[in-house]
Amino acid sequence: MIDKKLIEECRGGNFNNFRKLVEVTSPIAFSVAFRMLGDDDQAKDVVQETMITIWQKLNKIKSAEGYKSWMYRIVINKCYDELRKRRRYPEFVPDEKTWALISNSFSDGPSSDLENSETAQIISLLTQKLSPKQKAVFILSEIEEMSNDEISEITGMSKSGIKANLHYARKNLSEMIEKYL
């Protein structure tokens, strides 16, 4: 939970409190960025860029209430930029070692906690055919468990757009799960 008082103080230009805000906000931003990109280093870069943008534009948000969705919006847009850069990357085909790792994760049961690298492998494998928008909607809706209103505020998509993107994402993911797992 992000402290609203802390945000207000940072909005006033308090540089020392911004350190605390970075400390609190970074893991949340990293979680989304990592799930969107499936890459540790790139996700860290996105978090850094996000934090810098937050510092530069923090006084432009209307109130501390809107901070979280505003932060998510910055992260998602920065992830879009990253995904756009790597649009021509070759298709992710897991090797035997990776397959063993993914299979173990599934056989361990639904509540097993995965390492970052394992999560990255699964995300890269399953979401490789999703468009950036579908990926964003899927992650925010299915994994971060946000409402359509929140997603609409973050991505700027209409509710029907969100539903359509989520439908295609689920369909695509089901096919990928059926194919690989």
Add this chain to the structure above:
Amino acid sequence: MTMKPESEKYNKVLNILRNSNPILKSTKDIEKEVIKRISMSKQPGCNLTDVIDFLFGWVYIGWVRRSLVTASVFLVLVFVWQQGVMLKQINFLSRQIIVTGGETVNSPARQVEKLLMRYKSSGRSFPSQSITISEKQMKELLDSVNDLKIKYKDLMNLIEEDPELKKYIENKLIENNRSKIKL
């Protein structure tokens, strides 16, 4: 209610992904790097990125921002070019306009020649206020008169220095029954 095996797998994957929250191990590193970069950007000096961020920071979609930057640069260039062309035209026109008796005339050199011919042919009784020429043309006219004066002086010096030439010219002038030039 029984679930399809496909949905079971889907839900299982979702549960795994939900439960395995990615962990940011180097929060301190990120914090350090962010603070370092912010401190650097706080230093005085304004670069192009700052200006672009200031103008287009409200646009979060990359390609929209790039398009806006490109469009603005293009518009600025067009504006500068247009101003240049207009300035050139104004300078050109200010050098050109001649007004004769309320009539605007272009093409100065020829018109000035014509006006001078009219001046000559009308027995040098050109009414005042009936011709207006630009400052530049007046300067050219004065330069031309000065040039003529200098050449005349040179010619006179040449004749003065050469008695034979002087005599020859005098004889020629007498022969032609022209008014004498007092040398």
